[in-house]
Amino acid sequence: MAEFLYRLGQAAARRARTVLAVWIAVLAVAGIAFALFGGTLSSAISIPNTPTTQVTDRLQQELPEASGGTGSIVLQTENGSAFTAEQREAISALVEDAKALDGVENAVDPFATEAQREEQARQVADGQAQLDAGLQQIEAARAELDAGQEQLDAARAQVEAAGMLPMAAPQLDAQQAQLDAGRAELEAQAATAAEQAPQLEQAAALLNMAQEIRMVSEDGSTAVLTVVFEDTQMEIPQETKDAVVAVFEDAGIDGVTADFSTDITQGIPSIVGVGEVVGLVIAAIVLVVMLGTLIGAGLPLVTALIGVGIGALGALAFSGVVEMISVTPVLGLMLGLAVGIDYTLFIVNRHRRQLKNGFDLEESIGLANGTSGNAVVFAGATVLIALLALNISGIPFLGLMGTVGAACIAIAVLIAVTLTPALLKLVGMRILSKKERASISSATEDGTPAAAAAPVKPMSTVSALLTAVAAIAALLFIAVPALELRTGLPDGSSEPHDSTQYRAYSTLSEKFGEGQNGTLLVVAELPDEPTEAEATAAQAEIAQILFDQDGVSAVAPVGSSEDGSTVAFQVVPTEGPTSESTENLVHTLRDMSPLNGTYEIGVAGSASGNIDISDKLSDALPIYLGVVVGLSLLILILVFRSIYVPVIATLGFVLSYFAALGGVVAIYQWGWLAGVFNVESPGPILNFLPTILVGILFGLAMDYMLFIGSGMREAYAHGAPSRVAVVQGVRAGRSVVTAAAIIMVSVFGGFVFSHSAMIRPIGFALAFGVLLDAFVVRMLLIPALMHLAGDKAWWLPKWLDKILPDVDVEGASLERRHPHLHDAGAEQDAEGTDPVPAKR
Known part of the structure; x- marks a missing residue:
């Protein structure tokens, strides 16, 4: 791969204008596709079979x-x-x-509706009143019938006592028949009333249970x-x-x-707002400070903007044929901007360093693309795989978010290894400041060799132990609120x-x-x-x-x-x-x-x-987290040829993940610092945030681990003692990782102040997660744990060492195939030290 990227970089440099024109054409095609086929976005989220x-x-x-x-x-x-x-x-x-x-x-x-309800209530009340009156009448009539029966029975007894019963019997029987008919009619009325009573009682009960369901307020x-x-x-x-x-x-x-x-009316967030622009401005300032030239700072921004333009417009073009929630293209924009800037920065930084060491322009472009570009491809592949793995959750909208995010990552990688070399050729030596170009000219004329690097001393064991304990304790403390995590979807109260x-x-x-x-x-x-x-x-x-x-x-x-x-x-x-x-x-x-x-x-x-969506996402999270953690271990074992390094790197990712969730819960669920982060109504956390955070933060954490850990591995492989190699690796990667992390935090942080309640916690979670992972886990915790392990950090079973392929992430073999001889005639490594035969 490194050799291919080396040749690709040189080819792109030779045909710089053509490459630039092709990418601009792709951007135009994406814009036309959006104009022709773009549909509408939705804030409604659904999952089948709930x-x-x-x-x-x-x-x-x-x-x-x-x-x-x-x-x-x-x-x-x-x-x-x-x-x-x-x-x-x-x-x-x-x-x-x-x-x-x-x-x-x-x-x-x-x-x-209110009039109907009042009419129903009146009818039930009237019916109850009529029923009560009817029952009273029935009771009164029954009393009269009982009295009449008593009188008739008394009369019959008198007549019978007088021996006149045969003569009076017809008249008495007729009166008895009248009484019996009246009683039968009365019992029929009582039966009807008995049938009506439960129905009226049930109707009254239903009206009573529904009395709080009003269409017009009590005050009207x-x-x-x-x-x-x-x-x-x-x-x-x-x-x-x-x-x-x-x-x-x-x-x-x-x-x-x-x-x-x-x-x-569901608020569809705008793709770009004031906060996002502020984030880009901060990123530009970081680039200017790090690279020392406006052209150098502008180049990563240009490539990132072209990449996110293609990715976002391309995703929106499909919104007419697939159901796409509003967060999906915004997430692609977040990732495209952040990794687009960082990936180009990695290549530009390597190219600038090589130019200052006396490399020719095209030679440097090809070598930077084959070495740092190779690392970019590998890092991008880890993010891409983690995002595509969201499809295993079986949740369609989440899988689509992962696919769109992965597509934006893939575009960022392609632009980094093709458009970046082309632009580097077009800007030429202006990628360096005037002072840097003058320094190169002076060194070339004087034939002065590069200054030797300052001697490296390992950290003390005590400081390493204290650093590790403090970092772990801090991350666990920040993660405590995550134990109270409640997920849901934003409602009107969070708008x-x-x-x-x-x-x-x-x-x-x-x-x-x-x-x-x-x-x-x-x-x-x-x-x-x-x-x-x-x-x-x-x-x-x-x-x-x-x-x-x-x-x-x-x-x-x-x-x-x-x-x-x-x-x-x-x-x-x-x-x-x-x-x-x-x-x-x-x-x-x-x-x-x-x-x-x-x-x-x-x-x-x-x-x-x-609630169903939140439950299903919660059920899918442990499986997805397990897949990502397993993937992390496999990738890092392959890269670093070690068991210890992948384990601590993965555990560090888990710590930074839960610490990021803890920060989200504290601010967006509990309402801490609500005024600072514009949290108007604290409530449950966006239900798909914990899952999407796993994929994105994992990929970014692997990026930082790659650039810090590979420096340690390279120094150790070239003969440096294990604890010295730790310091050398940190020194070699800290500047670019620091800049990359600040840029990531700036870009993601810009979304913290989005107008959308769905976007804000995502932006904060990513920004806070990157901040913790880069500066606490990768810069402090990992070096401390590596120091404590010493040589055992690089132990790998012999049987596993034999079957693992040799993944040359940093392109060291490429540098050996395409060596650059300094005027002094000795090949030197990037730190200016004499090479030592590599050891396995």
Whole structure:
């Protein structure tokens, strides 16, 4: 590979303008493809075959009118007074307009619904009053009949005593028949009343359990208009949502504001914002400081921007044919910028060092591409494999994120090893500052050999031990909050406080209760095909069981199938959709099925769907983490030909990963330093963040381990004592790793201040994870542990040494095949020391 990249670099340098033109053409093609085929992004996340989707699929067959997704429009008077008659009429007219939209199943007029509910309550109250009056009349009539029977019995006894019974019998029998007929009619009325009593009682109970489900607030100043869509929640076309929003925005009502829930209006984050630009500026400053020239600093930025342009536009071009969530291209942008700058920096830094050592321009370009470029390809391959491995989770949107991220990494690598050599040829010696070029000229004229490197002394064992203990203790301490990690998806409460989604959420919470923002849909299966009375009784029984559960505020039947065997209930939790009590409620209800051993139930709804997604991602995380850790061990054993080094490097990655999660939990879940990081509403952590963080941080950690550890390996292989080799390796790689890490942190940190609640914690997790892994794990912990192990750090079983291929990551064999002879005639290594025969 090193030889191929050497020749590729030289070929690209010779045809520099052609290579540049090709990449610009590729960028143009990506832009045209986006313009022609790009679709819309979504913030809705779905996973097939979850309990929620299974219930939704069954509803589509049994009860299609209740299977569609819903969204809320919160209408509120500006002065806080009750709606006027004119405002109510205008809102009702807009409801009819919304009903007529394509893709809308129904739009519920809040005022008509409240009127119907009040009418139902009145009817039940009137029915109960009539029943009570009827029962009183029946009791009075029964008392009269009893009195008449007593009188008739007394008369019969008198007549019989007087011996006149045969003469009076016909008259007495007729009176008895009248009494019996009256009693029979009375008992029939009593039986009818007995049948009505349970039904009225059940109706009253259902109304009582549903009394917290209001469409108009108690003070009359706020109304909730519910839109029912034809498609399920996760499949509603954005065009349909936009049409609903347009109805209420274009026809504004005087004195009334309209805000839309996240189910209707979901904020799609912009690809680039102010924070991202600030991150790039900081990266540019780091490059200028490190490279000492604007041209040198600009070259990594140019290649990275071309790469992310191709990657992001290419990904967006596919958004018209695949379901793509809004985070996907933004993640590609993050990775493309960060690794694009770093990978080019590695090659440019090697090229500059070689030029200062007297290499010819094209010779240096080829050698830099074959050595550092080889390391870039290997490092990029580790990130790419880790991201592609996200597909093994079986979660489509996560696999797509990994694929897009991997594609952006692949583009960054290709640009680094083709476009970078071309640009280096075009800029020529200007990649060095004037002072550096003058220094080279003076050295060439004077024939002065390079100065010898300062002697290297290993660190003390005591300092190594203290450093290792302090680093591990610090990482474990920072990781403690990760034990309290709760995952979920952002809801309206996590949106910016000036957004319509947040206003809708907060208004609903204030006027109707938090649970109104995350209602659940519970579907029950009734045995056989019940009669109307049996169905009503079953509904009341099921509703009462649901209502009695902790965390339930209200329950109401919302529909049943034609045969009455499937019944749907709206269940309103006491707290919001991302609360722990709502999560517990969903699991509790599912565990209760079948209710009373009779009714099979299932739970659906947006809140339920988000809980299912979090659960499935949590289940997939340990498997994915195990795959990545195993991959890490294999790769590092191959590179460093050691058992100890891969183990401590992988454990270091695990520490930095959980420490990064701990920082995320402390800030975004607990609310620490909320003002600094613009966390307006702390809550559960984005449910796919822990998984995506594994893949990305693993790849970046391997990059830093490669550039630090390979220097140690190279020094040790060339005869340096193991503990001296540790210091030499750190010295050789620390400047480029420091710059690369600062650039990574700057780029990722720019996304911490994104307008999107989904992007901010991802940016922070990556920035904080890179910061800890580069400066604590790779710069402090690994060198300390390597020093403590001494020569044993490089132990490898002989049988394993024989079967492992020789992976020349740094391209040392390439340097031997293409040596550069200094004027003094002696080949020197990069540190200016005399070479020593390598040892295995």
